[in-house]
Amino acid sequence: MAHALHLALTGNIASGKSTVAALFASHGATIIDADLLAREAVAPGSPGLAAVVAHFGPAVLQPNGTLDRAALREQVFADPAARDALNAIVHPDVRRRREVAVQDALARGDQVIISDIPLLFEVGLEQQFDGVILVDAAPAVRLGRLVRDRGLSAEEAQRMIDAQWPSERKRAGATWIIDNDGPREALVTQVAAVWDAIERARR
């Protein structure tokens, strides 16, 4: 009988994970997005936000009480110790939220659950999944997207790229690899091929 699978989707910043996740969703996958869970963990009024302000100071708050993401980003990508401190505040909560979301999906009878986890390998979570889908693109391509689509300076974009493992190391640990250096259209066929392989693995 077919059984449910819980897969991880990962890839370095601006590789195209969210774009690929949307394509998997159109095939029927349930997507659990760690970046979204990380935002919930520091929502206004949350203990997570209070912990961030206690550590980083009130300068990371906007006048309306929400997190000033750009201000925090500048601090954490300039300093590995600051990044570790932020990760230690946010990651345990993200993990709890993901476990709840996975249990909810399984209880609904969802058959293909894909957790989008940017830092899967850095954090060492890859063994917890039935398979790992890696989205990859060359650093220069990703840098271009960060500058073009997110309005970052080249220096800040490079610091974010440098805060993650090089993709060679991630490719070695992936079950399936989707290359996204080319046009968006090239993703459709690659995602369909991985989806077929997932369906075969469920049987």
Ligand SMILES: CC(C)(COP(=O)(O)OP(=O)(O)OC[C@H]1O[C@@H](n2cnc3c(N)ncnc32)[C@H](O)[C@@H]1O)[C@@H](O)C(=O)NCCC(=O)NCCS
């Ligand atoms: C530093 C923050 C405030 C910057 O917010 P911003 O809106 O600019 O970016 P966003 O959250 O959309 O993240 C964009 C990408 O940055 C990269 N990134 C984010 N945090 C980290 C980190 N701690 N280490 C390495 N890369 C990271 C990921 O590739 C992520 O997809 C935010 O990224 C954050 O709270 N990070 C800590 C939580 C975390 O680790 N998130 C990543 C997955 S759980």
Ligand SMILES: Nc1ncnc2c1ncn2[C@@H]1O[C@H](COP(=O)(O)OP(=O)(O)OP(=O)(O)O)[C@@H](O)[C@H]1O
């Ligand atoms: N093949 C492509 N060609 C051009 N632009 C692309 C392509 N794939 C994705 N993009 C764009 O690049 C940016 C990053 O893509 P996306 O948000 O899917 O990546 P991500 O890996 O989820 O990023 P992040 O790590 O920042 O969350 C987006 O603006 C997206 O529209």
